[in-house]
Amino acid sequence: MPTPAKYWREIPQRYRLEAAKCQACGQVYFPPRQVCALCGSRKFSPTRLAERGKLLTYTIIRVPPHQFTDLAPYAVGIAELEDGVRLTSQIVDCSFDELRVGLPVKLEFRKIYEEGQAGIICYGYKFVPE
Amino acid sequence: MREVAILGVGLNKKWGELWDKSLRQIFVEAALAALDDAGVDKLDSMYIGSMSSGLFVGQEHISSLLADYLGHTPIPATRIETACASGGAAVRLGFIEVASGMSDVVLVGGVEKMTDVTGSEATYALGTAADQEYEGYHGLTFPGLYALIARAHMEKYGTTREQLALVAVKNHRHGAMNPVAQFPFEITVEGVLNSVLVADPLRILDCSPITDGAAAAILCPVEMARSLGKPVVKIIGSGQATDSIALAQRKDITWLEATYQAAKQAYQMADKTPADIDVLEVHDCFTIAEICVLEALGMVDKGEGGRATEAGWTSLEGKMPVNPSGGLKAKGHPVGATGVAQIVEIVRQLRGEAGQRQVKGARLGLTQNMGGTGGSSVVHILARED
Ligand SMILES: [Zn+2]
Numbered sequence: 001m002p003t004p005a006k007y008w009r010e011i012p013q014r015y016r017l018e019a020a021k022c023q024a025c026g027q028v029y030f031p032p033r034q035v036c037a038l039c040g041s042r043k044f045s046p047t048r049l050a051e052r053g054k055l056l057t058y059t060i061i062r063v064p065p066h067q068f069t070d071l072a073p074y075a076v077g078i079a080e081l082e083d084g085v086r087l088t089s090q091i092v093d094c095s096f097d098e099l100r101v102g103l104p105v106k107l108e109f110r111k112i113y114e115e116g117q118a119g120i121i122c123y124g125y126k127f128v129p130e
Numbered sequence: 131m132r133e134v135a136i137l138g139v140g141l142n143k144k145w146g147e148l149w150d151k152s153l154r155q156i157f158v159e160a161a162l163a164a165l166d167d168a169g170v171d172k173l174d175s176m177y178i179g180s181m182s183s184g185l186f187v188g189q190e191h192i193s194s195l196l197a198d199y200l201g202h203t204p205i206p207a208t209r210i211e212t213a214c215a216s217g218g219a220a221v222r223l224g225f226i227e228v229a230s231g232m233s234d235v236v237l238v239g240g241v242e243k244m245t246d247v248t249g250s251e252a253t254y255a256l257g258t259a260a261d262q263e264y265e266g267y268h269g270l271t272f273p274g275l276y277a278l279i280a281r282a283h284m285e286k287y288g289t290t291r292e293q294l295a296l297v298a299v300k301n302h303r304h305g306a307m308n309p310v311a312q313f314p315f316e317i318t319v320e321g322v323l324n325s326v327l328v329a330d331p332l333r334i335l336d337c338s339p340i341t342d343g344a345a346a347a348i349l350c351p352v353e354m355a356r357s358l359g360k361p362v363v364k365i366i367g368s369g370q371a372t373d374s375i376a377l378a379q380r381k382d383i384t385w386l387e388a389t390y391q392a393a394k395q396a397y398q399m400a401d402k403t404p405a406d407i408d409v410l411e412v413h414d415c416f417t418i419a420e421i422c423v424l425e426a427l428g429m430v431d432k433g434e435g436g437r438a439t440e441a442g443w444t445s446l447e448g449k450m451p452v453n454p455s456g457g458l459k460a461k462g463h464p465v466g467a468t469g470v471a472q473i474v475e476i477v478r479q480l481r482g483e484a485g486q487r488q489v490k491g492a493r494l495g496l497t498q499n500m501g502g503t504g505g506s507s508v509v510h511i512l513a514r515e516d
Contacts, residue, residue, distance in 0.1 A: 010263060031264060057285070057383055059277035060330040061269055065257060066250045068269040076270050078278060078378045086378040089268050101285045112267065124267065 007120055014124040017051070017107065019085060020044035030085045052130070053081035055103040060096055067113045079105050079127055091127045104130045131229040134365045135355030136512070138168025138348040139474040145343035145462040146312040153187050153243035154199045160344035160467075161200050161239055168348035169358060174233035176200075176207040177223045179216030179240035180466035181501075183209075185255035187243050196241070213259035213501030214415065216240060217345065217469025218508030222368050224349045225510075234354065239346035240467035252340050256465070259502040261376035273337055273416065275377055275503045277329035280418035282383040284331070287433030289421065291331055295322035296439050297417035298335050298459050304446060305456020307487040312341050312462035336417040341462030345470035347477070352515070361481045367402065367511030369395030375505035384433075388507040389426035389500060396496070397428075400511040404428040407511075408492040409479050410450065411472035413500045414457040420444075423498055424452065427509070446487060454479060454487045469499030469508060480514040 012018040013031050020032035024041035030049050035042055058077035061068070068074070075091040077099075091099065092110065105127035112122045140163025142148075142156040151159075157178075165171060176197055184190045197207035210220040217240030224238035244252055257266050260275055283289045299319055305311040317335060325335040355362045371391035374380055380387065397403060404427060412427070414420035421435030429450055430438040438444060444452035455461045455475040458468060476495035478484045493514045500507040 057278045057282040059274050059281060059332075060327075061271060061274050062327045062329060063253075063271065063273070064269060065253055065266070065271060071269065074269060076268060076274060076278075078383065088265050088270065088376070088378045101281070113269070122267070 004120065007122060015109070017049035017125065019047050019049045021047040028083045028085050030087060049085060049107070050082035051107045053079040053087070053105055055079050055091070055099070055101055055105060055127070056086065057101060058091060058099050071113070075099055077127060089125055089127050091129070094129045098129060106130050132231055133352035134225050134228045134349055135352040136347050136363045136365065136473065136477050137170065137350045137355050137358065138164045138166070139477045140164035140167055140346050141310050141471060141474055142344045143310070145310050145341050145464065147245045148342040149245065151342070153183060153189065153192065153241060154195060156243065156342060156344040157196050157239060157241040158199050160241070161237060161346040164237065164346035164348050170235055170348060172235060173202050173205055173237050174235050175205050175227060176202070176237045176239065177220040178207065178209045179218070179220035179469060180209055180242060181211060181213050181216050182255045182258065183243070185258070186252070187246050212506040214413070214465040215469055215499045215501035215506045215508050216466040217471070218497065218499030218510070219370060219469070219506070221347065221470060221473055221510060222370055222508055225365050225368050228349045228351060234350055236349045237346055238349060238470060239344065240470035241344040242464035242466040243342050244340045244464060245342050249340070259375070264376055264378070271329065273332050274329040276416040276418055277332045278377060279383055279422065279503065280331055283418060283422065286384055287436070289436035291323065292319060293436030293440050294331070294336060294417040294421070295319045297414060297420045298322050300439065300445050301414060301453050301457040301459040304454050304487055305460025307485070308456045308461055311456045311460050312339055313460045314456070332416060332418070338415045338458035338463035341464040343462055343464030343467045343471070345467045345474050347470055347473050362515040363477045363480045364513050364515055365510055366513045367396035367400030367509070369393060369399070369509045371395070371507055373505050375502050377503050384422060386422050386426040386500070386504040386507065388504050389423055389498060389509070392507045392509040393427045393498070396509040396511050400513070402494065402511060406494055407450065407496045409454060409476065409489040409495045410452045410498070411455060411457070411475050411495070412452055412498040413468070414453060414459050415463060417459070420452065420457070423500070427496070427498060446489060451489045454484060454489055469497070472497035472499055473510065473512070476512050480512060
């Protein structure tokens with residue numbers, strides 16, 4: 001679980017949804033990378049992640065890791081965003097019955113869990129059905 | 131490259147919750163069984179697969195610890211970690227070392243002592259095989275990740291909940307004939323479908339257990355094995371490959387590319403095809419995993435793993451018996467030991483020593499061991515020489 005430094009350095013991705021676009025082939029990476037997995041280029045431009053997408057798959061976590069005990073059961077899924085990036089996150093503000101492959105979702109900034117090792121409250125993005 | 135044989139194999143006596151035994155004890159038990167089976171007492175080096183002895187028992191540097199307790203210092207010993215594929219990777223490195231001519235007799239082993247910690251600590255330790263920053267952070271667990279694969283496979287190929295259950299039922303039927311197995315008893319489809327939900331659609335009886343266990347094999351040049359007077363089993367193909375450890379980074383969530391690539395290398399080296407294989411031990415950490423692995427190995431067409439299971443192809447009497455040992459599901463899954471234990475089972479099958487669970491006339495076997503959700507995979511092809 002995050003120490004303060006580990007949490008702090010991920011803030012650009014988790015708070016501001018900063019992604020990296022390959023200057024050579026245009027592929028968008030989230031989280032950002034230093035080498036393009038498609039063309040090998042090392043040159044990237046910062047870009048902001050698309051905020052809308054569709055669920056590719058989902059599950060409901062019934063047996064959670066200890067820091068999520070109070071939240072369980074909760075839904076988690078992988079969505080493909082409009083820029084082609086695939087992202088893993090929780091799906092909130094919907095009943096489990098509404099979950100389906102293809103469900104349109106948008107990203108919203110939420111609390112993920114409280115009390116990391118350093119007693120910090122951890123924030124990030126979650127999927128909300130549109 | 132020299133031809134490499136497997137001279138001897140061994141497991142510790144019983145897998146499961148071994149509260150009265152330490153990591154070093156179960157490893158030495160397995161290693162001595164392999165040395166006795168091989169009829170040798172001198173080793174040139176050791177490779178030990180272990181995913182997380184640090185998190186499970188608070189002990190790193192087990193390579194030297196285990197060489198010492200086995201009575202084999204000062205031989206070189208190295209611990210190998212590729213998550214749940216650590217054992218398979220240790221076998222591959224031992225194979226390479228003997229094939230190269232650098233060493234003659236190499237012990238490849240694997241060990242994991244998982245029940246000294248609480249269930250939630252074990253879940254955390256296993257979770258470190260996933261992308262902690264971008265999967266674990268959002269509350270995903272290992273059953274959760276495989277549930278994402280299962281849901282996508284059901285959606286894309288029409289795989290059914292019953293077909294998943296049949297993987298567990300079949301592996302328990304096999305495991306009931308294996309005295310080492312943690313769960314040597316049969317279960318039913320209804321039992322699986324009524325077991326507690328862990329991560330929809332996966333239930334507790336879709337999941338392999340937390341296990342203490344160890345396995346070992348002795349590798350040597352093939353000429354040396356021929357003088358022993360036992361059927362000679364050779365490693366004729368070896369492959370290993372990687373993929374993104376985060377599921378979201380893959381092009382197709384239902385496809386195990388690293389397993390496909392590792393298998394391709396192994397088939398090529400062995401000059402064999404999937405149709406030649408008589409018996410398989412594969413990485414059924416969850417029921418859906420066995421289905422996806424069969425597809426990636428080319429044993430069935432893409433999307434057909436569930437239907438092949440339902441048709442009985444993968445049972446002991448079927449056209450491609452899979453996991454005669456009971457697999458990870460029934461035999462148990464001490465993560466670092468699993469890849470080596472698969473080799474142990476295939477050697478026994480090819481020697482005709484598997485008793486009740488013997489696949490009749492098996493001459494060519496395949497092992498597939500993977501880490502995480504398939505971010506690493508190791509495949510070996512073994513052949514009986516006559
Ligand atoms: Zn590129």
